[in-house]
Amino acid sequence: MTSWSRCNISMFVLSKQKIYLQKMLLVLVTLTLKLSLGTTRVQLGILRKKQIPEWNQVFAFSKERIQASMLEVTVKDKDFVKDDFIGRVLFDLNEVPKRVPPDSPLAPQWYRLEDRNGNKAKGELMLAVWMGTQADEAFPDAWHSDAATVSGADGLANIRSKVYLSPKLWYLRVNVIEAQDLMPGDKSRFPEVFVRAILGNQTLRTRISMSKTINPMWNEDLMFVAAEPFEEPLILSVEDRVAANKEEVLGRCAIPLQYVDRRLDHKPINSKWYNLEKHVIVEGEKKKEVKFASRIHMRICLEGGYHVLDESTHYSSDLRPTAKQLWKSSIGVLELGILSAQGLSPMKTKDGRATTDAYCVAKYGQKWVRTRTIIDSFTPKWNEQYTWEVYDPCTVISVGVFDNCHLHGGGDKAGGARDSRIGKVRIRLSTLETDRVYTHSYPLLVLHPSGVKKMGEIHLAVRFTCSSLLNMMHLYSHPLLPKMHYLHPLTVNQLESLRHQATQIVSMRLSRAEPPLRKEVVEYMLDVGSHMWSMRRSKANFLRIMGVLGGLIAVGKWFDQICNWKNPITTVLIHILFLILVLYPELILPTIFLYLFLIGVWYYRWRPRHPPHMDTRLSCADNAHPDELDEEFDTFPTSRPNDIVRMRYDRLRSIAGRIQTVVGDLATQGERLQSLLSWRDPRATALFVIFCLVAAIVLYVTPFQVVALITGFYVLRHPRFRHKLPSVPLNFFRRLPARTDCML
Template sequence: MLRPPQEDFVGGKVNGDMLTSTFDLVEQMLYLYVRVVKAKDLPWKDVDPYVEVRLGNYSGTTRHFVKKMNPEWNQVFAFSMVQIQVSVLELNVKDKDDSVGRVMFDLNEIPKRVPPDSPLAPQWYRLEDGSGSKVKGELMLAVWMGTQADEAFPESWHSDAATVSGADALANIRSKVYLSPKLWYLRVNVIEAQDLIPVDRSRFPEVYVKAILGNQELRSKVSGSKTVNPIWNEDLIFVAAEPFEEPLILSVEDRVAPNKDVILGICLIHLQYIERRLDDRPMNSKWYNLEKHVIVEGEKEEEINFASRIHVSLYLEGGHHVLDEPIDYSSGDLRPTAKQLQKSSIGGLELGILNAQGLPLMKTKDGRASTDAYCVAKYGHKWVQTRTIIDSLAPKWNEQYTWEVFDPCTVITIGVFDNCHLHGGGQARDSRIGKLRIRLSAFETDRAYSLSYPLLVFQPTGVKKMGEIHLAVRFTFSSLMNMMHLFSQPLLPKMHYTHPLIVEGNWNDKQIKMDKLRYQASQMVSMWLSRAEPPLRKEIVEYMLDVKSDMWSMRKIRANFLRNMNVLRGLITIRKWFYQICSWKNPITTLVIHVLYLILVLYPRCILPTIFLSLSLIVGWNYRYRPRHPPYMDIRLSCADGAHPDELDEEFDTFPTSRRIHTVRIRYDRLKSVAGSIQNVAGDVANQLERLDSLVSWRDPTATKLFVISCLIAVIVLYFMGFRVVTLVTGFYHNVEFCRGHCVDLLQQPVEKVASSQIPSEVIEVCP
């Protein structure tokens, strides 16, 4: 699935055609930059001025102003010099279709600017007419030659987008950098309430607390003490985004009927005044007054203050990290939320998005199929979006981005999409072309890679290759000791293990609550980025964060089972090796193992050193088979290439289902059969564990008596014979019994077959 690297390169040089500046991972692309700042003293009073910038067949225009003699545009135009054959740059100041004046430049005289040089200062230029004579009016300009490393590149109008018109459409094709919001876990410990005033005093109130934060709503259980002073002592956990714009609303309600609740009081709390906890110390609680709203005459709302109060402990969890994506594909910054607990970065990640090849046609516009591709890369809190290459199946971006790295055991996610918002798309959604993840620990540090990865997308018809993307990646670190220290630390902050976020309920309930919190976090990130300008759209963020990755899939069940078997194949290999030792397949190896076993028993302090030495030798032996380039997703490992069509249809079904009852019934029966197999395995494990427990709990008196007698005999044997002698006798006895049984089976076979066997004759002679 992975094409071998085209060429590994160091220092940012590939095929001898690379930059030596900060953009050293991507190909150098030469651009002509034109910054149109403003104009003054234009000749006509009722002029509607704009500037047309023309270079050969490419032209761009500034914004139009109505009746303004001194307009200010401050716009930048970037013309790619790849296919430019002309030698003159022309700028025309126009009023509707009439020319006010122009300025012309010879390309050979335009200065070159290499970052990080200071920006070129704009200058005033007198306007000329068609004959070259000076006319009234001046235009302030800055013209220079540069590369995509120029700071004006992201905000400039590109000649590649000459067919795109409109300010919104132009904003959608430019490269942008986005930052995710800072997320906190908000813990609301609802303790009790006092002096509630129920509507119906003739009944015991059934009171609960409803907490609302933005679009999140949680409810406590109904208080067991059905009085006007209810007690809950229950935790409600939310995800909050900083800056805290939405207040927390606590509503105490009485369930007077199955579908009828009455509000007894409301409390509004602003989060910016809430205390932040950095460790597991207990936090102070506080009493809040409850307010009741009464509707008068069906229209007006009257606020009534009374003595009812609610006792709540509120704080923001700063020692935890808010997860917004699956932990298996954690991306970047996994530090605690609180800034006081965060450590500095250990290195940097540089990503060069070079080009793509073989992209499919994604949409039809003006009766012609086309693709307007752009890339989105996400690592930690930083998202980047490249510019959109218009109408190309082999786009060349050549853009480079950098990230700070805080943990090497993380991944960077890169997605390729088709822009559907350039020609009045309205409510259209950008189409997915493909996505890939690269684990940073797979890279050798301080070495640059140039790799082509296939773009795979999982569709209802199966896995489909959507082309390839060419990337350049380099991972550097500042301190080897910090790197080694991080590998010895857990992935998440310490508070996740010493003081888990959710402690109540069984494992399944905890997992469901954590999944809900992760979903809320991803929705907050999606809403935040969709409010940027231009927006990073919701479908893009959800696809990059794998929002629906926890949905049921028959393919995933099978893939996870095969993954477990693949990991356990080492135990199967050891079992086969043990069988070969006991059956004397290789007499020399068997004798060596027996001698080693004798030494380890007589000198137990050599056991652990021998184990670690063996592991070191095995790892050293596997060095020859190490991967030569970072691995990519194996569709065979995920069972994506052999999934049944009905399983694919089930995986892409909506939730709740939208399929017919007959189809759902068939899938339900299949799910019952799979769950039955899992149930049987779990039952077998439980039976064996219960049998062990019954030996000491006298559930089976006879077995318990025999177990006690066996333990006493073992005590006597171990005391008088010693542990070493018992271990030697047990090991050799097991080997001899295995060999005896194997030889008996062979002797019962025809003589000619025994003669042709691989067992040495001296072993057969010792067998009775």
């Protein structure tokens, strides 16, 4: 087998095949024990009692660690006291040939070993040395000079780049219809029967049957999340509630999911009867007693027409249904180059000094990637490239940066150390121009109990290549989620519960990989806990609403200035435009769309040049109160003292009271509209009915253009014809009754 040594040289080349290519030195070694490149030395493994040893190892040296112009490969004989020198081979780095993938690999050749004086020594060494790039096929498996302090198989496995796949998730629908011939222990009472279903760590139960007989009925759906390969069966237990905290098991059955029907659409599947088994205790031993007379009637299927949500719908990276038969063809390719990071914050202390061992995790669709760990560097350089197939442009790729706390077995020694968060970046594909390479540095922001903190910057290269522009444009007319989400929608509570179960399954499966993608990393990438209450998020969402309404408010203020003749020239022009539109109503819609077109063209020159990233001001993280941050990072249930919980509860009641008032005001306005014709106020309704009759007659005999002109000129009248008191219609509306006087 071979060994590789590479040194990075800062050069950037863009091509249609790769987002970036960075030149480096590659050394192919078949027989050797030691590599020396300036002050960097690598000791290979020892093979005893072999005249022709081989080491299956791959090496890479970064440019920053090269402090010499010569590469020295030394062969020694291991001894207990002193290693005996056998020979060496020297290479001048200036004479190394260049090779750019996808060129064929450079063939290795034999080199005669030399002694320290430059004379020929006994033995030969097979080497191949050339300048290549990180796109070479052996680069992902290389030992890197950045990891020079890591030793052992576990350490190397923990720092190398890896690709992971999320498990294939299904929604499992269990429709519990009825049971037959149940035998409760106490036959003198009416049974209160329900069904408990267990799948792994998920437990759901039906309501207690309304028919309190030995043949109860439910017709209730229970939804679970199941992952391939199906390791655990679905266990159903029919139980009778005999007391407040006591249930009696009337029968059980276990159903392997491998044999469950799979449904791709909304058509119902056939229901089946399942025999219930009862376990009895005989002489201290648990024995199974099969009751063929007791059965349960159910309809069970794996739903392939839904997309199992394990991410928030606001930034989901995959929207395809579970069943592969329902997938559409891909519309393009996403290429991500994780280049480097700058100014990372120290995350831990090692040997009395601050350090950071950084690695990146990127998630899009079912594919997770993890870069190699750069040891002890605040400016790590990964230069790794990954690709994904894209099926929908309205998806988001997430890139997170973490500090590796599990080197040298650190996770075990530290009593369960967790990889620390350094920051995260989200990029929505629909904000990218096709076939354009974006190289941009994104700030890494993390919210701590002490406030928001910038942990550094990450440099990414992103390109979204579209295979068919027509197909991509056609997708904008399709529903965002698969059809089953609209034909048979799940409730909000169901979706939240199922998403929680899906994230737990994904984090558990990926943490069992080798090397593991740990639970804290997966949960951070999937934004677990983002639905929890946060004062900061509530403020941010309120400001977002005000920002959306800001345009309407600005238009209203502008129109108010027009009506009050703040700028007489503009008001006169509006009068002329209004007159033209009333006399020629067929120009109204073309004028509106023409204005929208002109506004869109006008804003084109201010279009974003880079994909958007985390915004501290939008998130209200730059001025959040410390107590609000402490509340956001509190556990659920709370772990704070009673006096703090009481203070926060009172504050929450105060805020909820204001929200309640606003919601009540909106409801009042709606109820006043309803009361116009409800005769709750007979005089008001009579006045409104008479007004409607008169208005119908006047509008019938008066041309529409005249009515529109009179109305418009009245609204745009000069301030000297206006009164400060509210208008008659507004006074009438405010006097209408609402249902507030009926509330307790």
